[in-house]
Amino acid sequence: MAVNQETLFIGGEWVQPASSNRIQAISAATEEVLGSVPEGSPADIDRAVDAARNALKNSAWATATPEERSAAMHRFADAIEKRAPQIAEAVSSQNGMPIIMSEQLEAGYTVGLLRYYAELAKGMELEETRPSPLGSTTLVRREPVGVVGAIVPWNFPVILSMMKIAPALAAGCAIVLKPSPETVLDSVLIAEAAEEAQLPPGVISWVPGGRELGAYLVSHPGVNKVAFTGSSTAGRIIAQECAKLLRPVSLELGGKSxxxxxxxxxxxxxxxxxxxxxxxxxxxxxxxxxxxxxxxxxxxxxxxxxxxxxxxxxxxxxxxxxxxxxxxxxxxxxxxxxxxxxxxxxxxxxxxxxxxxxxxxxxxxxxxxxxxxxxxxxxxxxxxxxxxxxxxxxxxxxxxxxxxxxxxxxxxxxxxxxxxxxxxxxxxxxxxxxxxxxxxxxxxLNAPFGGVKASGLGREMGPEAIFAYQQYKSIYLMG
Incomplete structure (x- = not known):
């Protein structure tokens, strides 16, 4: 029986979409309709970005300690783990991934990755004192970069999402994620897990849609960083837009290994x-x-x-x-x-x-x-x-x-x-x-992943990935 989702997970709740357009999920193996979800619109992206910015200013997430972030991430991992069989089946049914692989990677590896960053978050030092050669002292702080706009493809939709979500949460960011229209049912399950984990409203929102919606998210004035996985052609376009906006971007692109x-x-x-x-x-x-x-x-x-x-x-x-x-x-x-x-x-x-x-x-x-x-x-x-x-x-x-x-x-x-x-x-x-x-x-999990040349910019996984979701602030103590 087809599963039809009527609402979008934005700002910590299931809300009515701004348009009546829908995305059908099709079985790669049978060509049958598996279900459908609302297609996101620019108005939905606006709402999600506003919720993310509010989460960084006015929610418990804004003042959470590293230990509190870690605990929230572990709750999130627990909720995903409970849904592991459904997640694996949803991915395999949509994009044709052999079920043995989706169980190992889309379900198991995803939970492991989230727990890995939860542990890194727990022991994270956000501020250090450095003596200056000039005789004064400086406080060097690592702060969240802000709202992250993330775009993921259809081939590994869950693990590639978590490769952005997990380090972003560890850093204290909020994230708006745009799934590919070819794989949308799995994101509903992950959103349900985020709700069960009681992540503060707006910390993660999912707005599915096509290339035009992705372009809108990339250029949105409320986004502070973009994280993208996809083709090198699309990556170049996103890099050009982020360069114009002086917006940090990480790109995990194609390969011919x-x-x-x-x-x-x-x-x-x-x-x-x-x-x-x-x-x-x-x-x-x-x-x-x-x-x-x-x-x-x-x-x-x-x-x-x-x-x-x-x-x-x-x-x-x-x-x-x-x-x-x-x-x-x-x-x-x-x-x-x-x-x-x-x-x-x-x-x-x-x-x-x-x-x-x-x-x-x-x-x-x-x-x-x-x-x-x-x-x-x-x-x-x-x-x-x-x-x-x-x-x-x-x-x-x-x-x-x-x-x-x-x-x-x-x-x-x-x-x-x-x-x-x-x-x-x-x-x-x-x-x-x-x-x-x-x-x-x-x-x-513990080593940076990414490419050189046309395969991308930046690295995901390992402790290095967290740095991409942080910015440094130096406070000079002159007297």
Whole structure:
């Protein structure tokens, strides 16, 4: 039965939207309507920003101690954890993420991330005294940057939201979050958790909508900082607007990451890791290693092993616990992925996949696809496809592998595979990327995550993320 939400969570309560427009949530696997929510409007954003500003001036949040913020965040985590099964199912039903993955990441990892920042908040020092070389003393304070406007995409809607919410709350900010119209049902559940946790009114509001609404939020005069995850194209537009406004912005953008398979790698271990390293969320992950760099001496062996492994991945209903590759998140996105596959067939050798699975009549499915004999200058090797499409590229020696890996406008993720982990780490140090895994890949809660080059600005996660939601004030004590 479809779930239809009639109100928006703004200012700590469920309120009637300013317009009658609605957003339908569609199942990526069945193409059926799952439910609908109100579509936010500029008037709803105005209301949410006003509530956020009021929370920072007049609510208990404005005077909360670090310990009180921590306690509120732990209550929030408890309320999310209670809803974990529903959250995982909502995400998988909407965007096609395999349920095993949504349980681990969208539910479990989200709770862990919120608790991590709750603990950091508890011990946070907001003020320090520094002696001056001139003989006086200065108080250096860390204060909340203010109201945060956050925009998140559809591929990991919950964890990417929490990567902004958690450090912002730890810093004492208030946040207005705009979910993607492709994934809206999960945000209703998170809002219900915020209400149950009794976060002060206005600390978090959710206003779903499309690009125009996002642009309105980015340029809103009541917003003090923007946090965005999405495409590099959209990120550049947001960066330009924030530059004009002299508004701080953090951008977590696209990627075209490389997996360097050194000649001594355990090939079987890599093939087993492909679902998490190269086809996480059916390839709809910004850090996926979709360029596979294989040594010329083992190239044919690598192609055969990867093709065999990929062609064996179970594909189907994302709510089936055996599914490894689900559907694309929307019909339009499947068309985008298929256009890249068509281009790849003119640039390289199609080894496996390349079409739609014949056994799945409904849903926006694309077969897991592998191309061999790919030149790194090819379109499929340079542009972010955001689907289950791998390009296997041959390299001559280690220096050549590093050169190819770095020959990209992106620099977000990457992996190095070797039976000698110290050697692999030495190679990783030479890669132009913000994050790199050795014999695997999983972002660490306690380490900064983000990219270089066209992959973004700033970092999320780790204690460093809190600094992006704070500003410094120096008070000079002259006598």
């Amino acid at each position: 490389a997996a360097i398979l050194l000649d001594d790698m355990d090939l079987n271990a890599f093939v087993q890791a492909v679902p998490s390293v190269s086809m996480l969320n059916s390839g709809m992950a910004c850090f996926s290693c979709t360029r596979i760099l294989a040594p010329a001496s083992r190239y044919n062996e690598v192609v055969e092993a990867i093709a065999a492994g990929v062609s064996s991945f179970p594909q189907g209903n994302p709510l089936d616990r055996n599914t490894v590759v689900g559907p694309m998140a929307s019909s339009a996105h499947r068309q985008r992925v298929e256009s890249y596959i068509a281009k790849g067939k003119t640039e390289a050798k199609l080894v496996t996949g390349g079409g739609r699975p014949a056994s799945l009549e409904k849903g926006w499915f694309v077969e897991p696809t592998v191309f061999a004999d790919v030149d790194n200058s090819a379109v499929i090797a340079q542009e972010e496809i955001f689907g289950p499409v791998l390009s296997i590229i041959s390299y001559k020696d280690e220096a050549d592998a590093i050169r190819i890996a770095n020959d990209s406008i992106y620099g977000l993720g990457g992996t190095v595979w070797s039976t000698d982990s110290e050697h692999a780490a030495a190679v990783a140090r030479q890669m132009e990327s913000g994050t790199i895994g050795v014999n695997g890949y999983m972002p660490d």
